[in-house]
Amino acid sequence: MDALIALVPVALALGLLGLLGFLWALRSGQYEDLDGAGARILFDDTKPTERQPR
Amino acid sequence: MSVIGRIAIPAAACAHCGATVALDARYCCAGCEAAHGLVEGLGLDDFYRRRSAADGALRPDAAPPVPLATAAVAEAPELWRLDLMVSGLRCGACVWLVEQALAAEPDMLAARAALTTRRLTLRWRGAQGRAEDFAALLGRLGFRAVPFTPACLRAADDAETRSLIRALGIAAFGAMNVMLVSVAVWVGDDMGAETRGFMHWLAALIGLPTIALAGLPFYRSALAALRARRTNMDVAISLGVLATAAMSLSEAWRNGPFTWFDGATTLLALLLAGRLLDRTARGRAGRAVAELLALQDGMVRRLAPDGCTEDVSTGAVRPGERILLAAGERLRLDAVLEDAPGLFDLAATTGESLPRPVTPGAAVMAGAVNMGAPAVLRVTAAAAEGSLAATGRLLEQAAAARGRFVTLADKAARLYVPTVLVIAAGTFLGWWLGAGLGWQAALVPAVAALIVTCPCGLAIAVPAVQVVTVGALFRRGVLVTSPTALERLAGIDHVVLDKTGTLTCGTPCLLPGDWTPQDLRAAAGLARGSRHPLARALLAACPEAPLRRDAVEHPGQGMAAGAARLGSARFCGVAAKGDTPVLWFTEGGSEPVAFRFADALRPDARAAVEALRSLGLPVEILSGDAPAAVARVAAELGIEVWEGGVIPEAKRARIAELRAAGRHPLMVGDGINDAGALALAHAAVAAPGAQDLAQVAADLALRGEALLALPEALRAARRAQALARQNIAFSLAYNLVAVPAAVAGLVTPLGAAAVMASSSLVVILNALRAERLGRWMP
Numbered sequence: 042m043d044a045l046i047a048l049v050p051v052a053l054a055l056g057l058l059g060l061l062g063f064l065w066a067l068r069s070g071q072y073e074d075l076d077g078a079g080a081r082i083l084f085d086d087t088k089p090t091e092r093q094p095r
Numbered sequence: 096m097s098v099i100g101r102i103a104i105p106a107a108a109c110a111h112c113g114a115t116v117a118l119d120a121r122y123c124c125a126g127c128e129a130a131h132g133l134v135e136g137l138g139l140d141d142f143y144r145r146r147s148a149a150d151g152a153l154r155p156d157a158a159p160p161v162p163l164a165t166a167a168v169a170e171a172p173e174l175w176r177l178d179l180m181v182s183g184l185r186c187g188a189c190v191w192l193v194e195q196a197l198a199a200e201p202d203m204l205a206a207r208a209a210l211t212t213r214r215l216t217l218r219w220r221g222a223q224g225r226a227e228d229f230a231a232l233l234g235r236l237g238f239r240a241v242p243f244t245p246a247c248l249r250a251a252d253d254a255e256t257r258s259l260i261r262a263l264g265i266a267a268f269g270a271m272n273v274m275l276v277s278v279a280v281w282v283g284d285d286m287g288a289e290t291r292g293f294m295h296w297l298a299a300l301i302g303l304p305t306i307a308l309a310g311l312p313f314y315r316s317a318l319a320a321l322r323a324r325r326t327n328m329d330v331a332i333s334l335g336v337l338a339t340a341a342m343s344l345s346e347a348w349r350n351g352p353f354t355w356f357d358g359a360t361t362l363l364a365l366l367l368a369g370r371l372l373d374r375t376a377r378g379r380a381g382r383a384v385a386e387l388l389a390l391q392d393g394m395v396r397r398l399a400p401d402g403c404t405e406d407v408s409t410g411a412v413r414p415g416e417r418i419l420l421a422a423g424e425r426l427r428l429d430a431v432l433e434d435a436p437g438l439f440d441l442a443a444t445t446g447e448s449l450p451r452p453v454t455p456g457a458a459v460m461a462g463a464v465n466m467g468a469p470a471v472l473r474v475t476a477a478a479a480e481g482s483l484a485a486t487g488r489l490l491e492q493a494a495a496a497r498g499r500f501v502t503l504a505d506k507a508a509r510l511y512v513p514t515v516l517v518i519a520a521g522t523f524l525g526w527w528l529g530a531g532l533g534w535q536a537a538l539v540p541a542v543a544a545l546i547v548t549c550p551c552g553l554a555i556a557v558p559a560v561q562v563v564t565v566g567a568l569f570r571r572g573v574l575v576t577s578p579t580a581l582e583r584l585a586g587i588d589h590v591v592l593d594k595t596g597t598l599t600c601g602t603p604c605l606l607p608g609d610w611t612p613q614d615l616r617a618a619a620g621l622a623r624g625s626r627h628p629l630a631r632a633l634l635a636a637c638p639e640a641p642l643r644r645d646a647v648e649h650p651g652q653g654m655a656a657g658a659a660r661l662g663s664a665r666f667c668g669v670a671a672k673g674d675t676p677v678l679w680f681t682e683g684g685s686e687p688v689a690f691r692f693a694d695a696l697r698p699d700a701r702a703a704v705e706a707l708r709s710l711g712l713p714v715e716i717l718s719g720d721a722p723a724a725v726a727r728v729a730a731e732l733g734i735e736v737w738e739g740g741v742i743p744e745a746k747r748a749r750i751a752e753l754r755a756a757g758r759h760p761l762m763v764g765d766g767i768n769d770a771g772a773l774a775l776a777h778a779a780v781a782a783p784g785a786q787d788l789a790q791v792a793a794d795l796a797l798r799g800e801a802l803l804a805l806p807e808a809l810r811a812a813r814r815a816q817a818l819a820r821q822n823i824a825f826s827l828a829y830n831l832v833a834v835p836a837a838v839a840g841l842v843t844p845l846g847a848a849a850v851m852a853s854s855s856l857v858v859i860l861n862a863l864r865a866e867r868l869g870r871w872m873p
Contacts, residue, residue, distance in 0.1 A: 077187065079187070081187060
């Protein structure tokens with residue numbers, strides 16, 4: 042049962058990491074356009090669509 | 096192998112928009128030819144192979160561009176951001192084309208289009224006025240861009256959906272992790288009491304925050320209902336979840352055999368998933384309606400005293416100012432006609448199907464369409480005080496009344512909540528006082544009874560059916576926007592139809608006459624270059640006519656190309672007069688031929704009325720048009736009860752009369768004159784192509800051209816109601832076995848989970864049957 046002392050926190054921490062990742066994805070707007078995201082991966086960009094402001 | 100279907104365009108299809116063209120032509124119009132050249136010039140011709148549909152919707156329009164520059168906001172000096180609603184954005188390839196074409200502009204920093212919301216976000220460096228260039232580029236490609244209106248924003252930027260997704264994520268995380276611990280307890284018979292206690296507290300550590308956070312949407316709704324002294328399904332859910340959490344905590348405290356955190360968190364996750372699906376389905380319809388409304392939103396061309404014109408939004412025009420209304424344009428403010436006599440189509444405001452000549456000085460209501468030459472009008476009321484705003488206020492009152500409708504789920508909850516409370520309290524008292532168990536031990540069967548009565552199955556019984564039905568209807572062009580629309584639609588027992596624009600097309604259609612097909616083809620080729628309603632109607636009768644490139648439009652008179660002329664009688668040198676709308680055509684001194692137009696019945700009107708009758712519904716017509724015209728339509732459709740020349744107030748009065756007589760009338764209409772009646776009716780449907788106010792007033796809107804979708808929507812609503820009843824009955828029947836077992840203390844958390852999952856599954860599978868609606872679309 043000693044293994045539990047280590048394994049349970051590890052399992053929980055990994056789960057929490059997943060949850061945090063999900064919350065981050067939600068906050069950064071990745072769930073805003075689910076239809077578009079599905080179509081977008083099928084096209085490769087010939088030119089960059091985004092340029093950083095110089 | 097590419098995942099994207101390669102669409103083979105038939106030989107006689109326009110290379111850009113895919114519309115049918117004459118066999119030898121490559122393009123349907125000059126706009127498409129230019130668009131195709133533009134796409135090829137940008138090196139983006141992959142678009143034509145990647146898109147998934149080409150049905151003529153992508154035809155560049157000659158519509159005057161809506162001024163957009165003022166909608167751009169400055170993020171930093173010289174750095175602009177603009178949100179646009181792009182109509183015509185239908186597949187991934189369109190998104191790709193739009194983004195790539197705009198990214199090719201040298202000063203563009205970012206162009207990002209969202210397919211779900213049709214929202215295009217542009218950021219660029221430089222002048223604000225560049226917005227017009229970008230919109231013009233989109234226009235040349237065949238996409239129409241309008242500013243992202245507040246209504247679009249409400250439909251797209253949905254904070255509630257996002258909070259539901261967040262709650263679902265948390266609930267799913269919690270449920271899975273609690274289950275990890277719970278399964279260990281369920282199977283770990285040889286587990287020591289100390290380890291079990293540790294497991295219980297671990298489950299509490301994960302379960303309690305999950306229940307507190309993920310349950311918030313339910314607790315809020317339940318509190319709101321309790322404050323209004325009502326109960327709804329969310330009261331039952333909150334009660335079950337919170338009681339389970341409390342009982343589990345007490346079990347962990349005394350180190351009982353099981354905790355029930357897994358049940359509570361799984362219940363939340365399942366219900367949140369159902370609620371999210373429900374919201375997504377209706378949000379899709381809401382966005383489609385917002386898109387239709389945004390496209391109708393327009394600008395007004397204001398005439399300054401010095402004769403200059405400027406485009407301003409409707410709200411900026413003050414009474415007394417003069418505006419210019421182009422041919423074919425819709426008036427958005429109440430005004431009086433100045434200078435010259437005009438011809439106006441009043442179908443949207445009064446229901447009259449024939450355009451009415453208006454003398455200078457006469458009032459014209461907002462919603463009228465200019466059928467004559469460009470007209471100068473003096474505005475009599477600002478947008479906030481005009482007739483449209485008055486109708487809008489009427490709608491708000493009616494919407495409040497409609498909000499008091501009690502749904503099937505609420506009715507079930509009203510019976511369910513008190514019954515369950517009595518059972519749980521009885522169980523607790525029976526075990527505690529009757530059988531002499533400790534209060535903590537007696538709590539277990541009581542709460543088990545509370546969650547085993549399946550608030551889960553009951554709570555998703557109705558939404559599951561609605562999700563499936565709303566989705567199936569959406570794919571068939573019926574937009575359901577109100578959450579109670581389907582239930583009210585299922586309950587109607589009387590149908591009131593508007594005539595102009597509902598039973599008829601609402602736009603002129605070509606009548607047979609003494610013209611030859613060659614005349615029609617030549618005239619339609621001229622008409623292709625014009626936006627006048629009659630020119631559009633002529634083109635619709637001969638869509639494959641090739642464009643006359645040399646055609647020049649003489650506003651308010653007609654089109655001319657070489658020796659060929661198409662237009663008013665005077666323009667073509669004819670001295671004829673008549674009251675039906677007519678276009679004259681003459682080619683090189685030949686005898687002029689007349690193309691006459693009338694508002695024709697929708698092709699499926701007869702079938703739709705017959706289908707309504709076969710559903711056992713009495714049908715009547717209530718129209719603002721001349722009685723003779725109404726009588727003709729009524730006779731043609733075999734409708735005995737009809738009334739013509741009805742003013743909007745009388746329409747409302749007729750609906751109120753029906754309601755007072757205990758009937759549940761369905762109103763179907765399209766015009767501003769129908770809006771009041773639509774809002775007052777038990778259920779309301781906006782006909783295809785309805786005015787924005789009518790769409791707002793209605794519970795569901797028909798898209799496309801098919802009126803036959805109406806009886807099918809009714810049938811779908813009735814079927815949905817029947818399935819929802821079955822689901823509720825099933826959930827309740829389940830309890831006949833589950834409740835006695837729970838009361839007797841025989842139910843374990845594993846058993847409760849099995850009952851909950853299986854009942855939900857049966858309910859969902861039953862709901863999927865709603866998908867199989869009749870097929871009626873070609």
